Amino acid sequence: MLDWVKVLSRPESRAGIVGWGVYIPRYRIKALDIARMWGFPEELIKSLWIEEKAVGAEDEDAVTIGWYAAKVALERGGVDPKEVGAVFFGTESKPYAVKPSATIVADALGISNIKMASDLEFACRAGGEGIRNAIALVSAGFMKYALAIGSDTAQAAPGDVLELTASSGGAAYLIGPSDKSVAIFEGVVTYVTDTPDFWRRDLCKYPKHGEIFTGEPAYFHHITSAVSILLSELGLKPEDFNYAVFHQPNGKFPLQVGRKLGFPKEKILPGIVTPWIGNTYNGSALIGLAKVLEQAKPGDRILVATFGSGAGSDAFSIVVKDGIDDVAKRGPLVEDLLKRKRYVSYGEYAKYRRLLIKV
């Protein structure tokens, strides 16, 4: 039984999820095709649990992906765009190094000019930080609604093992007052340190990473820290959660970190999408969360932990309210987007993602 007094005791519970949206491009490339191109052993694919990844078409980028996700989020929430007071765009594949993506999406959706707007960068967790900003602004009464988007067309150096998973996709969350929400934030904790596990220098085309260093000192340490602190502050245990959604650079890591924290596989699998769409970076945990919201029941408690290299993790405890079914129905489901696919060859993927140099 949920103790609603306790659930609603922290300031973040004044805000919740009013609507959400996801966009996954139609095209897929099989991980095996990439592995064969560069001579990676097939067993590597299995050990990472990556089958195929989503490839953005040549006319798609983080902005177009974020736009679609945000459009659906607004429609799901049934909210007039003019009532949105902030747009945060979390991405590490901004089309412009300088010029915000948030403003393009905002104007394209008819959001009021009186608003906050910015692009956030923190590798894969910028979308999560956007949600935290939105929660803070709404709970403090600065605005009624705020939009947080996490969207990427992640690039990896051709031939680098990262290429097996780096993909395109995004999600958006419309945060609003808890009485307009179908899921509220029981608690949030963010844990951040300076840990250089993955980076991209200015003017470099592709990122570099610390391979095994991206594991223990980065992904695992930050997620387990954020989640442990959250659980301790809320006085909760893994048994109190119905679902646990983690940032998923591949299919295996979320299961491993879940196990470390004491979450059984069954609670983690529903939120796993990476094996079929790749690591959508800022979309990763947020698409997993959307998938879970689309099957969750009122009263369910969901743990979400993002992770961004550099490094940091947000841990959210989300409690689902009545009305979630109706809101879910108002837009394309993650299940439907997962089913929409057409395979492309390595050549087509290279053309779409501009790996080919055209002078």
Added chain:
Amino acid sequence: MVKVFVTWSSMIKVGRYFDKNYKELVKEVIDSLELGNKHIDYLIISSVLSARALNQLDISTMIAQYLGLNNVKTSRIETGESSGLAAIEYAYYLIKSNLAKNVLVVGIDKLTEYPTQVTNEHYNLILDYELETLRRVSPPNYAALVMKEYMRRYRVSREDLTIWPIKMHENAVQNPYAQLRFKVSKDKVLNSIVVSEPIRLLDTFPIGDGAAAVLLSSECSTECIEILSVEASTSLQFYLRDDILELPASKAALSKVISRSGLSSSELKNSLIELHDSYSIYGMLLLEELGITDKGSSWREVSNLDNINLSGGLKARGHPLGATGVYQLCEVHKLMTEGLGGNVFDGKYALIHSMSGPDYNARLCLIRRGE
């Protein structure tokens, strides 16, 4: 009442003139003009790509300067693909209103000045830039949608519609000024490169340079070829039309010509006709719109028609954009006087049609052999 006559015409073979600039082509085409004691009151230039491929504004002045014409009135007329007839229309009105006695109209364009892909982009600008061009719609896309609708409505096959390019090429073999002077077969048409399905390369005009010129005068001596009227109209945007098989501007221009001239249906059908077949489907639709054949059956009659596009039309004679309308008048003038490639037309009337894009604007020029 002032009358307007075509007293001289000249054209160069439509083709690729990499070695000559537009000024040299103009000089070549007016070389045979002997004015005698006549004086040119106006020089009107028709050029669509002046500011693009030819990199030239105020092209009419540049041409006047190049030709050594001092202190002459000039201007350039542009109305998309129908610019040539628009220039003739302007000249006609100048003479008709007694403001000029002799007007020299020259059409000039060079489509080979830049690679085809660049020329394609220039050509796309005959549609609305912000609403069509920037949204990646081009003229052949419209022609393709028209062709599909025609095939669907009249249950005509793609093979049946190859008759137009076949006939045009046959005609062009006899026109020494045509760009493509070779026959084509049904298979050749069907297997040519797809432009915008179902429009294939051999359904549309070739890329070429051209220059043509005519002298319009208020007096004529022998073999008087009179311009009875020139009418024009614009029409609705393609996507706002209720029936995309209608060519509303051409229809409106025709009805103005007929009401002014009293031309009968049989006189029209027996006229010498040069019409704007930028795409083969437009050629066939125009036969229907102009009342030469019934709706849906023009493709059946094309082989029998021996007075349509004897030049080879835009399809085989070529379509150097701004020059095309002037070519059409030249061809009619020659066919009605000295002959063109051994062909002569004895009849009384000639009708010249030109339009831009999917009939965004259309012009009709009615010619009569003088008494």
Added chain:
Amino acid sequence: MKSISIHWRNKDIYYGIVVTECLKCGRKSVFKWSRCPYCGSRELRVLKSKGLGVVRDYTISYYRGTEDLESYPRIIALVELDEGVKLIGELVDVDVNEVKEGMRVEAVLRRVGSDDPNGIIYYALKFIPTLRG
């Protein structure tokens, strides 16, 4: 170099679909006009389209310009919007042999003309087979 002002001032017709309704003759037309294209009246109302519609006809275009060479062939479709107006637009995310007359489509934001790595990026609406059941 692309014009900055052209795209910026036309945001409402590149980022959205605008429909003009004539209060005199009742006819609707896509885009904004100062007079009704059908009857010439100035009594007009402007609506925003939901961006949903049906493919009425289409052509597969290989007609090449100099930009976006990776996006050929293009499917150019005549779409009839649910608001009862027609519009020409590009259809993407669909195989050439999957396009059917009558298929439901929705308008989505995509990049156009983005070859210049230093210039501004134009975004405009294209159509995809609808993702909404």
